[in-house]
Amino acid sequence: MSRAAFLNLKGRGAGSEPRNRFEKWHIDWDAGMLEEMERSDPDHVRPLPRTQIIRDDTRSLITSNRSPDIGFDASLNPYRGCEHGCAYCYARPYHEYLGFNAGLDFETRIMVKPEAPALLEAELASRSWRPQVLACSGVTDAYQPVERHLKITRRCLEVLERCRHPVVIITKNALVIRDLDLLSSLASHQAAAVAVSVTTLDAGLAGLLEPRASRPEARLRAISELAAAGVPVGVSIAPIIPGLNDHEIPAIAEAAAAAGAKFAFSTLVRLPYGVKDIFSDWLDLHRPGEAKKILDRIRAARAGKLNESGFGSRMRGTGAVAEGIQQLFRVSTQRAGLSRADFQFCLSTAAFRRPSGEQLEFEFL
Template sequence: MASYRAQPQKGRGAVSNVESRFDGWSREVDLDGLAGELDAHGERPVPRTTVTIESVKSIITRNQSPDLPFDQSINVYRGCEHGCSYCFARPTHAYMGLSPGLDFETKLFAKPNAAELLRKELSRKSYQPSVIAIGTNTDPYQPIERELGLARSVLEVLEEFNHPVAITTKSALVTRDIDILARMAGKGLARVYISVTSLSADIARKLEPRANTPSRRLEGIRRLAEAGIPTGVMVAPIIPALTDTEIERILEAAAEAGAASAGYVMLRLPLEVHDIFVEWLEQHYPGRKRHVLSLIEQLRDGRHNDATFGQRMRGTGIFADLVEKRFQQACRRLGLNKERPPLRLDQFRVPQEASPQGSLF
């Protein structure tokens, strides 16, 4: 059998199971075994999604990053079946001895005790309320949420405590929870951003194979906005020479759907994400690979990634400045980001525990 070259697998973003930085060994394809699978099935078997229940001791993650508009976040899942080849969260799977490649999108972990832990953490006398962001690492509304409902259970607790929440997702499944979000939004407690990377169904299918189509995401924006929920669009990530030409069109489509605000993030390639994304480029857009990487180097001071605070989300240089100006001009023309009142903290309360005797006052 000739030398093996990894091939894209239907419904998956990563092409292979790239080794993590902690591995003391490397993976090699069993060519004889693969040949047998091909003879038997006619194609390489697609890895199935598995979900492992993870019991965690805390659910709120805190950060002090100057690049982020929040200092608290919740992630109810590890790994993400959306399979975005560029996902900056992929390297987190390496901490569990798994590959940031195919393992990240097929070997998922769920935290069913998330709501219970959240209720305990919010009830502590020492707790000081600040906006909790959901969807900062892996998507809370990825496909398994339809069955497990962990994101919804967290929202139910936040509503119970009148606690502000900001959600970012690629999925129109968030509209399932419009009932909760609309009530919270009426009190100034909720905001939702839906991420749109490209309006091209073809690019989206290759780039984010199990995420909703662009049209469904725009419909999600429409439904949320119509329900009175402050809704925005994240043009993220912007990929030079692949999706950067769509910035204005994405903003126009989102504004037409009812988005009131917008943000963007430039492509980031930290740690193992770099090789995963480059391998994806080689498979799907080999003719653009050199141009894409050249522009990334212009954005990242001659490198393919820059983790410097203040620069990692936007990049530097002429190309980065041009993108920022285009984005700002489009937002002004479309009336986006005119007003974004802060989510309210003054309504936070710890609900009184039910008592069979009732209250004396």
């Protein structure tokens, strides 16, 4: 059994279990072990791992950051880990802080926060809380498959809707349209916006790259339904992967605008820690003839590396390749009539009221 065959798990973006950088010991499958497995059982098929739901009894929900290149200072994450299984996801290494790995664990061991709505309400009720745009989510997808049944994100939106607190949702799952009632109500107070991530219009590529996320056509339909319901909606063309999907930028911008998107933003792929190995394995499995070219193009856009951590450059890259991609994005979105995303400008705290029901006056953001 080849390593590629071993890693090829249907419906999963990562078949490997890379070493947790905080752990001393690690067990891996080497070539000899795989050959022995094939000799002893030629018909052996690696069992598909099931998703495990693990309760997360966190005591707070809203997290803050001081990153000048993100566009928001506070976020809420109803889950940790993400069943979408995107092979490139920069958030995978966060699972290592929990004692898991950034590979299969990230997409099969999902931490859920059942108390999230109550925690959110308590934090918004606090006199120390100053209303501001909340991002949902930063290191997970609030509408990943498990949300369909648990509805933790919906219950958080119910809290935000009662408080008329501004929120921007970033998702690649069409499940977001289930909550049109709440989002429309928030939008009527200038307190909601949605960015739907569209990485590619190629359904086949999307199915391999983002195996459990909605297919591109479903995401475009979600944009249409959000726009029709009066919810400000845009497109996140992210991540842009040089040599794999950068040529699709004009088509994605046009398709999103035709569906009703009004704004757009993008980020360049970055592969921190174990993500570089996970994505490299994905390329070897699904794009073997292009793997080296794609990795070389990423390095060319990131000063010879596969990841950058500096503010600004981590989002857009550096050098001629990165600038060419940025220019293509600017021209494509302008031609499509898409504006630059600025959630601090388009959302407002003016209608915010604490859970007690008290109406407070705040200036527009």
